[in-house]
Amino acid sequence: MTTQTAGDLLRHWRQERRLSQLELAGRADTSARHLSFIETGRSTPSRAMLAHLCEQLEIPLRERNRLLLAAGYAPAYAEPALDTPAMDAVRGAMRLILTGHEPYPALAIDQGWRMVDANRGVALLLTGIDPTLLTAPVNTLRLSLHPDGLASRILNLAEWRAHLFARLTRQIEVTGAAELVELREELRAYPGGETDLVLPEPDQSVVPLRLRHDGADLSFLSVTTVFGTPMNVTVAELAIESFLPADQDTQKRLTAALA
CATH class of the missing domain: 1.10.260.40 (lambda repressor-like DNA-binding domains)
Structure with a gap:
C-alpha cells in the first residue's frame, strides 16, 4: 500500500x-x-x-x-484508553449523567457506536435479546437493527432505520472512518436493508423511537450529548445517547419499573 x-x-x-x-x-x-x-x-x-x-x-x-x-511531527492529541486514570474525571462525569437520567434509558458510545457504559433504563429494555448481540463490545447500531436484536420490537422500524442510516452517513462524511463504512454495509444486509427517507407527519418535530416492551408501547425522544472542547481523541469520540419519554404513559411505566 x-x-x-x-x-x-x-x-x-x-x-x-x-x-x-x-x-x-x-x-x-x-x-x-x-x-x-x-x-x-x-x-x-x-x-x-x-x-x-x-x-x-x-x-x-x-x-x-x-x-x-x-509530516514528521509528534501527535498533538493524546489517545488514552477510557479505563486509564487519565480518564477518571470523564468516566465519572458520564456515570453521573447516566445515573441522573434514570429511570429513562441513557448510554455512552464511542465513535464506532460501541457501548462503553449504560444505565439501568437501558438494561431494562434489553431483556430477552439474543445474548450474542450483548457480548462486549456491544455495537448499538447492530443491536438496534439486527433481526435478533431490537428491530422486531421497534414499531416504527422503517422510520427509525432511516434516521440511523442518515446519522451514520453524516458521520462517515465528517470522519471518513473505514470502520463506519464497513458497519453501514453490514447493516444494509439486514432484512429491510437501507430505507429511503421517511417524510415526517405535519406536526412531527423529531423522529421518535416507538418500542414494544413487556406488552406495552413505549415512545421516546432521543438526545445526543457530546463533551465540549475535547482535547484528546478519546473524549472527542464519546457521545451520550439519552432517551426521554415522549408521553406520560412511557414516563409512568419506566418510573414504576425501576422504582
Missing part, C-alpha cells in the same frame, strides 16, 4: 470538504500557491500551519494526529 504523505492527507480532507485550494487558502489566510506546494510536497509546512489548516477543515482529532505524524 502506498504511504500517504501529509500533502496527500491534506488534499484528501480538502476534497472531502468540497473546497478548492483557493477557497481553503482564503480561510487559512495563506496563498493558493503555498497550499499547492504543501499538497505536492514542494514545501514543508510548519507544525503550526498544519494545525491551522486542520482547524479550517474541521478534521477529526484522530486524523489530525495521523496528518502530523505523516
Whole structure:
C-alpha cells in the first residue's frame, strides 16, 4: 500500500470538504500557491500551519494526529484508553449523567457506536435479546437493527432505520472512518436493508423511537450529548445517547419499573 504523505492527507480532507485550494487558502489566510506546494510536497509546512489548516477543515482529532505524524511531527492529541486514570474525571462525569437520567434509558458510545457504559433504563429494555448481540463490545447500531436484536420490537422500524442510516452517513462524511463504512454495509444486509427517507407527519418535530416492551408501547425522544472542547481523541469520540419519554404513559411505566 502506498504511504500517504501529509500533502496527500491534506488534499484528501480538502476534497472531502468540497473546497478548492483557493477557497481553503482564503480561510487559512495563506496563498493558493503555498497550499499547492504543501499538497505536492514542494514545501514543508510548519507544525503550526498544519494545525491551522486542520482547524479550517474541521478534521477529526484522530486524523489530525495521523496528518502530523505523516509530516514528521509528534501527535498533538493524546489517545488514552477510557479505563486509564487519565480518564477518571470523564468516566465519572458520564456515570453521573447516566445515573441522573434514570429511570429513562441513557448510554455512552464511542465513535464506532460501541457501548462503553449504560444505565439501568437501558438494561431494562434489553431483556430477552439474543445474548450474542450483548457480548462486549456491544455495537448499538447492530443491536438496534439486527433481526435478533431490537428491530422486531421497534414499531416504527422503517422510520427509525432511516434516521440511523442518515446519522451514520453524516458521520462517515465528517470522519471518513473505514470502520463506519464497513458497519453501514453490514447493516444494509439486514432484512429491510437501507430505507429511503421517511417524510415526517405535519406536526412531527423529531423522529421518535416507538418500542414494544413487556406488552406495552413505549415512545421516546432521543438526545445526543457530546463533551465540549475535547482535547484528546478519546473524549472527542464519546457521545451520550439519552432517551426521554415522549408521553406520560412511557414516563409512568419506566418510573414504576425501576422504582
